[in-house]
Ligand SMILES: Nc1ncnc2c1ncn2[C@@H]1O[C@H](COP(=O)(O)OP(=O)(O)OP(=O)(O)O)[C@@H](O)[C@H]1O
C-alpha cells in the first residue's frame with residue numbers, strides 16, 4: 021500500500037514539474053507569446069487590452085500562481101485562435117485520439133504476443149533469421165512514411181479507404197457515440213490504425229519472444245512435459261502465461277507514449293485528434309491551445325507510467341504478496 | 345519387475361563433443377519396492393531419472409539400451425503412447441519444488457490441471473481429490489488457494505509429492521526430493537513419504553547423494569558412478585557388505601547416525617571426464633584396490649539379487 | 658600503499674573494450690549494420706561529387722519547359738519533383754543532415770547519460786536523489802510534442818532538434834550506468850584506490866568511468882536511430898530546418914505536393930528506405946553489441 025502511495029505522490033510531483041517547465045518554456049522563450057497573434061497594426065492600447073485579456077500583463081510569479089491555480093480547476097485558458105476554452109476544444113478531440121491509439125495498440129499487442137510466442141518456438145530456424153530483421157525494420161521505419169505508403173496504395177491507387185479525416189465530410193450523427201460506432205468512422209479508422217499497429221507491434225513481439233525464451237528454460241516447463249501435456253498446451257498455459265506479464269506493463273507504457281507519438285500519424289491522415297491539434301496550434305502560435313494539448317498528452321503519459329509500475333505489482337503474484 | 349533398465353546410454357551434445365552422462369546403466373525395480381539411487385554429484389542420476397521419464401534436455405538423447413516398464417519397452421513406444429503413460433503411470437518429484445511449480449497459478453489450479461487434464465476428473469471431483477491429497481501429505485486444505493511462493497520449502501516439497509500422487513501412478517521417480525531442505529524438515533518430509541509409501545504401497549526410485557536417506561527409506565540400493573550403476577542389491581546387503589570399492593568409499597564418505605562426523609573420509613581424486621572416459625573400469629584411477637586388468641577390462645554388471653560391476657566381486 | 662596504476666591493473670576486465678573488434682565477426686547482424694553505416698558515411702562524405710545537380714535548383718528541359726515530375730531516366734535517376742528538382746541529388750545530399758543529427762545527438766545522449774549516471778551512482782545521497790527525480794520528470798515529458806514545441810520556440814534548426822533529443826533521451830542511459838557504478842563501487846579495486854587516498858574525482862575518472870564507457874557506447878548507438886527518426890518526423894511536420902534538404906524534408910515535400918495521389922512512388926519511397934536502413938543499422942549494431950556485453954546463456 022505504501023508503495024502505491026509513494027508512486028502516486030511521485031506521479032503528482034512529476035506532473036507539477038512538467039506543468040512548471042511548460043510554463044517557463046512558453047513565457048521565457050525569446051519573443052512575446054502574443055507576437056504572432058497581435059497584429060503589428062494594433063495600437064499600444066489595443067495591444068494592452070489583449071495582453072490583459074490573457075493575463076499577460078501581470079508579473080511572472082502572479083501569472084504562475086494563476087496558471088497553477090487554474091490547472092487545479094481544470095481551467096486551461098482561452099485559445100488565441102478559436103477564442104474558446106482550451107479544455108473544451110481538447111476534450112472534443114480526445115476520444116478520437118484514444119480510440120485510434122487503443123485500436124492500434126490492441127491489434128499490435130495481440131499480433132505481437134502471438135508472433136513473439138511463435139517466433140520463440142521457432143528459435144534457431146530460418147524463420148527466425150528472416151523475421152527478426154524484418155520486425156526491426158518496421159521499428160526503424162518512420163511512422164508517417166508507413167502511413168504515406170498505405171495512403172498511396174490503399175487510398176489513392178486502390179481507392180479502398182478514405183485518405184483522411186475521421187468521418188466523411190458533412191456526415192451528421194445523432195450523438196457522439198453514434199458517430200464513433202458508425203461504419204463510416206471504422207472505415208476511416210482502418211489506415212491510421214493499421215499504420216500505428218505496424219509501427220507498434222515490434223516491441224511486444226520482440227519482448228514476448230525474449231520472455232518466452234527465458235520462461236521456456238524454467239523447471240516448471242520441464243515438469244509440465246513430464247506431466248504428459250502436449251507441447252501446445254504447455255506453451256499456452258505455462259510459457260505464454262508467464263511471458264505475458266511484462267507485456268501488460270509494456271501495454272500501459274505504450275499507451276502513454278503513443279498518445280504523444282500519434283502526432284505524425286494524425287497529421288498524415290488528417291485525423292482530428294489531440295496530436296494534430298497540438299501541431300496546428302504550434303504552427304499557428306496558438307500557445308494556450310498548444311500548452312493545453314501538451315499538458316494533457318503529458319498527463320496521459322505520466323499516469324500510464326505510474327499505472328504500469330503499479331500493474332506490475334498487481335499482476336505478478338510474487339510481487340503482489342511481497343509488497344504486502 | 346515393474347521397471348527394468350538395461351545397458352542404457354544417454355549423451356548430451358555439447359560444443360566440446362558428446363558428454364556420455366549415462367553409459368551402460370542397469371537396474372531393476374520390483375513392484376512395491378523403494379529403490380535408492382545414490383552417487384556423487386554429476387554421476388548421471390538426474391539424467392537417468394529423466395531418461396526414464398522420457399523428458400531430456402534439448403541436447404540430450406538416449407543412445408542405446410532398454411527401459412522396460414510393466415512389460416512395455418518404453419524406448420520403442422511411439423511418442424504419443426509414451427506421453428500417455430506420463431503422470432498416470434509414472435510421476436516425478438523434482439528436487440526444487442520452487443522452480444518446478446508455475447509461479448502464476450495457485451496449487452489448486454496446478455492440481456486441477458493434472459487431475460482434469462490428465463486424469464479426466466470433473467472440476468468438482470478434482471477439488472475434492474485435491475483436498476484429500478493435501479491432507480495425505482500433511483498440508484492444510486486452506487493452502488490450496490495459495491501461490492507457490494507463499495509456501496515454505498518443506499511445504500512446497502509436500503505439495504510436489506501431492507502432485508505426484510494425484511493420479512495414483514504405479515511408479516514414482518523422486519529426484520533428490522529433500523536435498524534442498526534443512527535437516528529437520530528433511531526428516532519430517534521423509535517420514536511423510538515413508539508413511540505414504542507404506543499405506544499406498546508405492547513403487548519408487550529415490551535419487552539422492554545421501555546414503556542415510558537410502559538407509560532410512562529404501563528396500564533396494566543402486567550405486568551409480570560415472571554413468572554406470574556399479575552396485576545393486578538389497579539396501580541391507582549393499583550397506584553392510586559393499587562389494588564394489590566405490591561403494592565402500594561412499595560408505596566412509598557419509599557419516600551415519602552412530603558414527604561421528606569427524607571420521608568422514610572422502611574418496612580421493614575426481615570422477616573421469618564424460619567426454620572422453622578412460623578405458624576399463626571407470627573407477628580404476630581412484631581405486632586403491634585396482635589391478636592392471638582393471639584398466640583394460642570393463643566388468644559387466646552380472647548377477648541377480650546383489651551384484652557389483654567389479655572384477656573382484 | 659600501491660600506486661593507482663597497479664590497482665588499475667588489478668581491476669576486473671568488466672565490459673572490456675578489447676571485445677569490440679570481435680563484434681563484427683561474432684554477430685552477423687552487427688556486421689550488416691556496420692556495413693550500412695559505412696556505405697552511408699561514404700555517400701555523405703562524397704555527396705557533393707555524387708549528386709549530379711544542386712538539389713534545390715529548378716531544372717528546365719532543353720526545350721525550355723520546366724522539367725517537372727519527370728520519370729526516372731539517365732539524366733534524372735529518380736526523376737524530378739513537381740518543381741523540377743532532381744530527386745536523386747536530394748536523396749544523396751539528404752544523407753548529410755541525417756547522419757549529422759544522428760551522430761551528434763548520440764554523443765549528446767551518451768555524454769549526459771554518462772555524467773549523470775556517474776555522479777548519481779558514485780556520490781549517492783542528495784545528488785543521487787535530485788538527479789534521479791529529474792530523470793523521472795524527463796521520462797514523463799512526451800517526446801515528439803516537446804521536440805516540436807522547442808523547435809518552434811527556439812527557431813527550427815538541426816541544432817535545436819539535436820538539443821531536444823539529447824535533453825530527453827538521457828534518463829535510460831543514466832539509470833543503467835548508475836546501477837553499474839553502484840556495483841563497481843562495491844568492488845575491491847575502488848576500495849583499494851580509496852585507501853591509497855586517491856581523490857574522489859581521480860577514482861571516478863580512472864577506475865569507474867572506463868568501466869561504464871561500453872554502456873555509454875551502447876546507449877549512443879541506440880540514440881542514433883531515434884535522433885534520425887525524430888529529425889525526419891519533425892521535418893515532416895513542417896518544423897524542420899528550412900534551409901536543409903533532409904530525407905524528412907523530401908517526404909514532407911512529396912506529401913504536400915500530392916505525390917501520393919499522383920502515385921509518384923519514386924519520390925517518396927527511396928527517402929523512406931534510406932531512413933529505414935540507417936536506423937535499422939543502428940538497431941543491428943546495438944543489438945549485437947548488447948549481446949556481446951551481456952551474453953545470454955545459449956540453450
Ligand atoms: N543439458 C546438459 N548438457 C550437457 N551436459 C549436461 C547436461 N545436463 C547434465 N549434463 C552433465 O551430465 C552429467 C550428469 O549430470 P546429472 O545432472 O545427471 O548428474 P547428477 O548425478 O544428477 O548430479 P547432481 O547430484 O549434481 O544432481 C554432469 O557431468 C553434467 O554436467
Ligand SMILES: [Mg+2]
Pocket residue numbers: 389390391519520
Ligand atoms: Mg541431479
